[in-house]
Amino acid sequence: MQNYNYTTKEILYEAPEDTTSNLRYYVDKQLTDTDRTTKPIKPGGRYYGYLPYLKLYKLPANLMDIDRYFSAAIVELLVSPGGRLAYFKVSINSGNFSRTFNMNIDAFAEDDKIFIPATLNGDAIGCRIIIRCYIENDGTLGF
Known part of the structure; x- marks a missing residue:
C-alpha cells in the first residue's frame, strides 16, 4: 500500500x-x-x-509452447541515481533454455520511467530492481 502525492511528487506512506x-x-x-x-x-x-x-513483455510465438510450470521469468530494471529508468530486461529460463530480451524503454510514457531513487547514506545511487515473475497463459508476465 502506498500514498503518493502526485502534485508534490512525494511519497506520504509506503x-x-x-x-x-x-x-x-x-x-x-x-x-x-x-x-x-x-x-x-x-x-x-x-x-x-x-x-x-x-504487461509490455509478451512471450514470442515460437516460445509459447514452453512448459510454464518449469519456467521462470526475471525482470531487471536499472534505476539511475537521477530516478530515471535506464534499462529494462526480461530473462526467460526453462530447463536448459535461457534467453534475455532487452526491452525498449521508449515504449513507456514519461511517468512510467520515473522513480524516487535509491540512496546510500543520503546520496542518490543507481540500483537494479529484480522481479521474480511467472508467465501467464497469454504470454505476459505476472508476479
Whole structure:
C-alpha cells in the first residue's frame, strides 16, 4: 500500500516490504554495517507501479509452447541515481533454455520511467530492481 502525492511528487506512506516480496534490490557497491540505504520507490506502489513493465513483455510465438510450470521469468530494471529508468530486461529460463530480451524503454510514457531513487547514506545511487515473475497463459508476465 502506498500514498503518493502526485502534485508534490512525494511519497506520504509506503507499507513495509516483507521477505516474501518478489522484488529484490541491488547496488553495485560493497555495503558496510554502518551504511544507511533506501530502496528505489515506484509511484503507484509495488504492485500497480510495476504492471506497465510486466504487461509490455509478451512471450514470442515460437516460445509459447514452453512448459510454464518449469519456467521462470526475471525482470531487471536499472534505476539511475537521477530516478530515471535506464534499462529494462526480461530473462526467460526453462530447463536448459535461457534467453534475455532487452526491452525498449521508449515504449513507456514519461511517468512510467520515473522513480524516487535509491540512496546510500543520503546520496542518490543507481540500483537494479529484480522481479521474480511467472508467465501467464497469454504470454505476459505476472508476479
